[in-house]
Structure formats: C-alpha cells, structure tokens
Amino acid sequence: MKVSKRQLRRIIKEEKARLVREMNPDGSISGDEEEMEEDLQKSAMMRLNELLDMVEDEAYKIGGTFRSPGIRSRMKKMMIDRINQMRG
Numbered sequence: 892m893k894v895s896k897r898q899l900r901r902i903i904k905e906e907k908a909r910l911v912r913e914m915n916p917d918g919s920i921s922g923d924e925e926e927m928e929e930d931l932q933k934s935a936m937m938r939l940n941e942l943l944d945m946v947e948d949e950a951y952k953i954g955g956t957f958r959s960p961g962i963r964s965r966m967k968k969m970m971i972d973r974i975n976q977m978r979g
Contacts, residue, residue, distance in 0.1 A: 950962035 946966050947959075947963060950959040950966065953959065954962050
C-alpha cells in the first residue's frame, strides 16, 4: 500500500498528538522512564569502566611502562572523537 505525502503528514501529526496526550506532566512518556534511564547509566558506566581497564591492561602488554602512556593517549583521543560524533 502506498502512502501519499499528505497521508504521511496526517499520520505523523496524529501520532505526535497522541504522544503529547500520553505524556506525563514532567514530559516523560512512561512511568518508569527515570528508573530505566538510571539503569542505562549504571550499565553504561560499568561497561565504560571495563573498557578503560581493558585498554590500560592491553596498552601495558603492548608497550610496557615506556610506550603504554602514548598508546593510552591515542586510545583516549579515539574514544573522545567517537563520543563527539555521537553528539552531532
């Protein structure tokens, strides 16, 4: 079934109106949205800590005490660049 631009606009408008009606006064959609976001933050922080520990260990294995600081620095720059891409 094909949908015309006019029909698509109407569908989007109706869906947006439905979401606005269902919103909680604080702007959230679901009742447990804050709890879900908190769980996401905890999970992300745990994984981030695991990643950083792994990078530090592997950098030391590759470069020892002399070269590992440079390896860690390049890894840090790579991760920061990727995070900055996420913002845009």
